[in-house]
Amino acid sequence: MEPSNKSPSARPPTIAWIGEADGHLELLDQRSLPERVEILRLDTVEGVWSAIQTLAVRGAPAIGCAAAYGMVIAARRADSMPKLKAAAEYLKSSRPTAVNLMWAVDRVMSTIKEPGTPAVIRALEESRRIHAEDAAMCDAIGRHGAPLIHAGDGILTHCNAGRLATGGSGTALAIVYEARRRGVPFKVYADETRPLLQGARLTAWELMDAGIDATLICDSMAAMLMAQKKIRLVIVGADRIAANGDTANKIGTYSLAIAAAAHGVTFAVAAPSSTFDLSLADGSGIPIEERDPAEITAGFGRVTAPPGVKVFNPAFDLTPARLIHSIVTERGIITPVNTQTVRATLNSQ
């Protein structure tokens, strides 16, 4: 199983392992986007740790793939199992809340019983499998979701749920890329996504890089575009989805869902089945992380708020299932969205 060829761009991939067991990891350095396209060449565990920790690579699936390849480097260097286990724990500490990171590192570790060249080869095989499975998952989401896009559509997306966040073509944007592959004409509006501007820095970049008609807006402009009938479909990713379909995603998603409902605009979520947390009956149990006030008060090189001002900076918000037209997964499309249809789709295959 090889990583998908359906990359939306022939230009630098988000994540690539170059060579064989003695090779190295290359990452498209997302800290330099959108101003410069720079490739990080990594052949130390410390380098991979730092790349994850400083957001050179971000997005749960992409972090998982990068960390898996990091374990190949760790296996190559470790001369004992305790040392390899220490390296695994070290890699996991780069983003302590990233579940995919833990899962990918553990999965590679489980293939290794003792250090040595065979272990390195097995680690690389497992990492490539993780990467290829991720790309296949993206492509499946793209295939299931593509019919949501009609010729002439205006499509709005939020944050970055694209190829820069995964080992493949993305989640929300996989649908966009697949519709384009099928020759459907459309245009995309990208919310800049305050406070960290992933939409402006990453989504606008990757859409332009893929030759897609993209227009950047501030988050607060989406409702006006809907009133002007310039948006027919909203597609966003998800950070966590409860059993009934309530969805936690980047702050601002809920506001879009309300505006979409008020204008009869279709609101869709795209996410792998691993995003569902079936232990939660609904979204009320999803914890909402609050982040550093400086992201809002001094985010881009300048202080733009009074010193000492109180700030509310939630990373996510919760969109209730009743506002969601469909959830697109690699196992199929869930619509309407409720506990029964979620269960039915996740249990399929």
Next chain:
Amino acid sequence: MEPSNKSPSARPPTIAWIGEADGHLELLDQRSLPERVEILRLDTVEGVWSAIQTLAVRGAPAIGCAAAYGMVIAARRADSMPKLKAAAEYLKSSRPTAVNLMWAVDRVMSTIKEPGTPAVIRALEESRRIHAEDAAMCDAIGRHGAPLIHAGDGILTHCNAGRLATGGSGTALAIVYEARRRGVPFKVYADETRPLLQGARLTAWELMDAGIDATLICDSMAAMLMAQKKIRLVIVGADRIAANGDTANKIGTYSLAIAAAAHGVTFAVAAPSSTFDLSLADGSGIPIEERDPAEITAGFGRVTAPPGVKVFNPAFDLTPARLIHSIVTERGIITPVNTQTVRATLNSQ
């Protein structure tokens, strides 16, 4: 008639004429906020022109007051009516779309028949009248609107419709200041207001300066706060209001109005009666200015979007009257909002 004493703060006023006919104009330099409080001391027409043009002073009423005082300086210097008229045209050119600017300059000009010391004195008297009338208008809006605020309220505001935008206590924020004067406890959330961040730079500053409990949020976070029942009232200003109450205001206002409606939150507009354009039956005829893409792509001193990206950057959006609970003017409060109630209130007094 003197400018109101109900300033929300004993600290530097937005606009002040210091001394008599031989005095000078002082402006709180809004370009330096929120990092530094700096007072501009102006005694040349060129200085006043530049202060308006570079947004050291902004907000239609505040610009009008500053330009009026600029005419005092012009009258002091001009030795012929053609020279004074040229100075008036020059001042008007500092913000060519600001209707209040034209109105204030013309009003001062109309008091002058020939140059000389009596003309300077008359210009100063007229400028002080314009300033005092503006402050009285703000205070009247505050009085009419104060009952909208209940003890314990969370109040959301957008952009800056405060004392920094007027010659008095503001429009939307005049209501907040008056409620505070009456001893009503509440807290205010200030939208940062992308792209130019007037909420973060100006509103958060002036609320803190006045000792009001203020919390800064990104525009996209307002709906989540409403879902958490932390907002009971939204109060915003207006740039132009049609005869039926449809309101053009800073981009992002419409999105708030939709979210307010979805959560049963009261949505109020505060504006002087001069904001109404009764020649427009509804808002569909209000032109929406589109502004420089760089405000979105490079607004914080750093490039945050790909070079050459398409951008949609409307300065305003349109909120239909059906989403507006009330419009607070200096002549009274309009509620419900429709062509009949707008006409009745504007015709009162």
